[in-house]
Amino acid sequence: MDNERKVPEHIAIIMDGNGRWAKKRMQPRMFGHKAGMKALHETVQAASDMGIGYMSVYAFSTENWKRSADEVGGLMNIAVEYFFKEIEELNQKNVRMLVLGDRSGLPEKVQEAADNAEKSTAANTGLTLNIMLNYGGRDEIIRAFREMAEEEIPADQIDEAAVSAHLYTAGQPDPDIIVRTSGEERISNFMLWQNSYSEFFFVDTLWPDFGEKDLRRIVEEYWKRDRRYGNAK
Ligand code: IPE
Ligand code: IPE
Ligand code: MG
Numbered sequence: 001m002d003n004e005r006k007v008p009e010h011i012a013i014i015m016d017g018n019g020r021w022a023k024k025r026m027q028p029r030m031f032g033h034k035a036g037m038k039a040l041h042e043t044v045q046a047a048s049d050m051g052i053g054y055m056s057v058y059a060f061s062t063e064n065w066k067r068s069a070d071e072v073g074g075l076m077n078i079a080v081e082y083f084f085k086e087i088e089e090l091n092q093k094n095v096r097m098l099v100l101g102d103r104s105g106l107p108e109k110v111q112e113a114a115d116n117a118e119k120s121t122a123a124n125t126g127l128t129l130n131i132m133l134n135y136g137g138r139d140e141i142i143r144a145f146r147e148m149a150e151e152e153i154p155a156d157q158i159d160e161a162a163v164s165a166h167l168y169t170a171g172q173p174d175p176d177i178i179v180r181t182s183g184e185e186r187i188s189n190f191m192l193w194q195n196s197y198s199e200f201f202f203v204d205t206l207w208p209d210f211g212e213k214d215l216r217r218i219v220e221e222y223w224k225r226d227r228r229y230g231n232a233k
Pocket of ligand 1 (some may be wrong): 014017018019020021059060061064075121182207
């Protein structure tokens with residue numbers, strides 16, 4: 001197996017199950033989201049310690065606006081809190097944070113906090129942490145094609161490399177691993193272009209319970225997978 005014992009370059013996570021985690025405790029959904037923020041903190045530290053190059057985490061989808069105003073507002077507040085609170089730790093761990101998604105659709109205070117977190121961690125050379133916020137895979141692909149049209153790229157120069165270079169993740173390797181927590185087995189509009197040869201892991205753990213142990217277990221499972229990319233071996 002060619003990927004045996006190689007640290008994956010890019011792990012992406014659909015952080016799902018916060019609401020169910022809270023419900024089990026007879027608490028409001030925000031209680032779950034707050035616990036989810038702690039799980040993210042631990043998972044980022046672990047990914048950094050493991051020497052992973054890129055980690056993408058799905059924090060808010062282009063479809064999540066359908067939720068109640070209370071929940072959406074609460075999630076936006078949590079994002080702002082996370083962006084300010086984490087900077088010090090991220091700098092200590094040499095982690096660069098990027099906030100990927102449709103920025104223009106976010107409340108101003110979230111945009112400002114995102115800009116600030118990105119600027120404050122821009123010089124870090126360790127793990128790149130992509131926080132996918134107001135992110136949708138289809139939206140990202142449409143945006144890429146619009147940009148290419150605006151740049152008047154000739155049709156015969158629109159190839160895989162050109163599309164990749166116009167995505168939010170331009171310049172980054174595609175995810176080796178996509179994890180979804182909470183037992184749901186669907187992609188929910190996440191990294192549709194980038195996931196073409198990702199290895200998928202659907203785990204029952206609810207996101208607030210996820211942490212270093214789970215991440216390490218998934219990487220160990222990943223080492224057993226045979227990535228063929230269409231080749232016959
Ligand atoms: C994931 O947890 C966080 C976001 C989508 C923002 P959910 O809020 O989707 O939790 P469940 O799926 O209702 O349990
Ligand atoms: C996907 O989870 C989005 C995030 C984790 C941010 P959802 O909970 O929104 O997905 P569905 O609605 O169950 O597909
Ligand atoms: Mg969910």
